[in-house]
Amino acid sequence: MKRPILILVLCGLASAASAQQPGTPAATVIAVPPLTSPDSGNKGNAMLAVGWEATQLIASDLRQTAEVMPLSSSRDDYYSYPEVTAPTFSKWRSAGAKALVTGFVQSRSDGRLTVGCYVYDVEKGRELARKGFVIGPSDWRRAAHKCSGLAYTAITGAPGMFDTRIAYVAETGVGDGRTRRIAVMDSDGYNHKYLTAGDGIVLTPRLAPKGRKLAYVSFAGGKPSVRILDLDSSQDRPLVPIDAISFAPRYSPDGSQIAFSMMLGPNSDIYVVNAGGGMPRRLTTSPGVDTAPSFSPDGSKIVFESDRGGFQQLYVMNADGSGQRRVSFGGGRYASPQWSPDGAWIAFTRRGQDGRRIGILKADGTGEQMLTSGPSDEAPSWSASSRDILFQRVSAEGRSGLYRVALDGSAPRPMTIPQDGSDPDWSGVMD
Amino acid sequence: MRKTILFLGLMLIPGPASAQFRIPLLAPRPTPQQQPVLQGIDALRADFAAQSGGTTVYYGAESVVLGAPSRTVLAAQAAWLRRHPEVVVRVEGYGDAGDTSDHAIAVGARRAEEARDVLILMGVPAAQLSTTSWGKERPGLGRAVTILVR
Numbered sequence A: 001m002k003r004p005i006l007i008l009v010l011c012g013l014a015s016a017a018s019a020q021q022p023g024t025p026a027a028t029v030i031a032v033p034p035l036t037s038p039d040s041g042n043k044g045n046a047m048l049a050v051g052w053e054a055t056q057l058i059a060s061d062l063r064q065t066a067e068v069m070p071l072s073s074s075r076d077d078y079y080s081y082p083e084v085t086a087p088t089f090s091k092w093r094s095a096g097a098k099a100l101v102t103g104f105v106q107s108r109s110d111g112r113l114t115v116g117c118y119v120y121d122v123e124k125g126r127e128l129a130r131k132g133f134v135i136g137p138s139d140w141r142r143a144a145h146k147c148s149g150l151a152y153t154a155i156t157g158a159p160g161m162f163d164t165r166i167a168y169v170a171e172t173g174v175g176d177g178r179t180r181r182i183a184v185m186d187s188d189g190y191n192h193k194y195l196t197a198g199d200g201i202v203l204t205p206r207l208a209p210k211g212r213k214l215a216y217v218s219f220a221g222g223k224p225s226v227r228i229l230d231l232d233s234s235q236d237r238p239l240v241p242i243d244a245i246s247f248a249p250r251y252s253p254d255g256s257q258i259a260f261s262m263m264l265g266p267n268s269d270i271y272v273v274n275a276g277g278g279m280p281r282r283l284t285t286s287p288g289v290d291t292a293p294s295f296s297p298d299g300s301k302i303v304f305e306s307d308r309g310g311f312q313q314l315y316v317m318n319a320d321g322s323g324q325r326r327v328s329f330g331g332g333r334y335a336s337p338q339w340s341p342d343g344a345w346i347a348f349t350r351r352g353q354d355g356r357r358i359g360i361l362k363a364d365g366t367g368e369q370m371l372t373s374g375p376s377d378e379a380p381s382w383s384a385s386s387r388d389i390l391f392q393r394v395s396a397e398g399r400s401g402l403y404r405v406a407l408d409g410s411a412p413r414p415m416t417i418p419q420d421g422s423d424p425d426w427s428g429v430m431d
Numbered sequence B: 001m002r003k004t005i006l007f008l009g010l011m012l013i014p015g016p017a018s019a020q021f022r023i024p025l026l027a028p029r030p031t032p033q034q035q036p037v038l039q040g041i042d043a044l045r046a047d048f049a050a051q052s053g054g055t056t057v058y059y060g061a062e063s064v065v066l067g068a069p070s071r072t073v074l075a076a077q078a079a080w081l082r083r084h085p086e087v088v089v090r091v092e093g094y095g096d097a098g099d100t101s102d103h104a105i106a107v108g109a110r111r112a113e114e115a116r117d118v119l120i121l122m123g124v125p126a127a128q129l130s131t132t133s134w135g136k137e138r139p140g141l142g143r144a145v146t147i148l149v150r
Helices: A002-019 A041-063 A081-085 A089-094 A137-156 B002-012 B014-019 B040-052 B068-083 B101-121
Strands: A028-031 A068-070 A099-107 A113-121 A126-135 A165-172 A179-186 A202-207 A213-218 A225-230 A236-238 A245-251 A257-263 A268-274 A290-295 A301-306 A313-318 A333-339 A345-352 A355-362 A377-382 A388-394 A400-406 A420-426 B056-058 B089-093 B129-133 B144-149
Touching (some): A041 A068, A068 A137, A081 A113, A099 A137, A165 A400, A202 A420, A268 A290, A301 A333, A313 A333, A333 A377, A333 B101, A355 A377, A400 A420, B040 B068, B040 B144, B056 B068, B068 B101
Parallel strands (some): A225 A245
Antiparallel strands (some): A202 A213, A213 A225, A225 A236, A245 A257, B089 B144
């Protein structure tokens, strides 16, 4: 019985390997046997059932990455509890795995569950990481996402982006009758929720770093203005008590500040205000449109777009507005920049003869590369891992959807959402 | 078969009609001379549009500069607004459909400000004018400013 399974697994590997882009490093193959349980009897069976659900989710999480390739797991591959901390490495080596993620689900006397997660280097035969989570019985998805993140980080060194949330604008209907609501969901599409009622145009939802608050633009008051929505209390307030057009909000990495654009007269300038309110401080003064500010991950700098030189280009300044300098010099217009969480890249939308496309460049302006072919792409948003970008694409038929593209040059993939969507915002890893 | 259906139909109609309704013989057909009578804000809006030659002025791509035809429309609008000092209007600017959304908000607002400035130079009191921008969020108009009687 074992042999046919082994052959199937090897076949799967070969096709995965040939699907790799030439020149990109091969993905690390990881074994994901079913999570086991130290419990016995009915309780043990229930825990094994939860463990199997979690196992499938971990494999599905890792399969979405460009760097890690999970072996297909089978429920019939019963994995014993002692094996969690003492794996039979030779078995996984012969299956072709370079890494192993395993663990257990145990019921607690208070009704909650303990989930243990272990990651091993199969070749060297040593443990890379371990983590335990105590969770409510319905929270197994989050524990599985955390476990996927533990394995991803152990292998790549980058933060796992599985236990993250995505905010976006959900759109239904056509023309001026189009209804737009801000929605949030887990990054795998689960726990989808609408946050606004759909009685006006809304734009650019931006989650605060802890994900408990959200800044967005509403046209409900007759002109676009930034509002702050508290996701716990549902309280909704204007960011600044000023009757002016304001837009393009973005939280600082520590959540204490919000950078945004405001127009007092015909000039759009960039301001910063304490996230809790107060008087905004003006950072730019040039005539023309300065907008779309985004903080560097250490909070010391801000990248933004400005048409002060005639057409939109990207500029970087210190967080107090000093030291403004241009960093984009290619053909076309550069807009909607966002700094990657690891600080290495700035994603942007470039407008040119070939339409709007998503690209990246380094903070010093070098290393520019385009990731999508357009022609109606915009609004890039980084994953927590800094290896993927979520963006908005309008199809030839005028349908707006969310797409995800990896930095390895592979083709963008659509995200499944219940209706049309735009303006995605991908959060950092949740606590 | 056909007879049966007709019979059923006749049976059904008199029921509700005799209970509650008087069926009108014929709705009065409006004669061509009779325009629908507009009142209140709709009348003001219609008059403004008719007398000014339009509520919308257009810009070139990526431009916030008004051309001569647009200034002609704005001059007629300004004259109307001076005759109606009690009327407040909102100047609504639109961005380019191919733009990115943040920049389009700013461009729409600049177009609205430009049209507002022209109206003020033509003698319209600033108190009669407010401005806003729709960015590229209401497709169809693009590169325009509409002046909405409020």
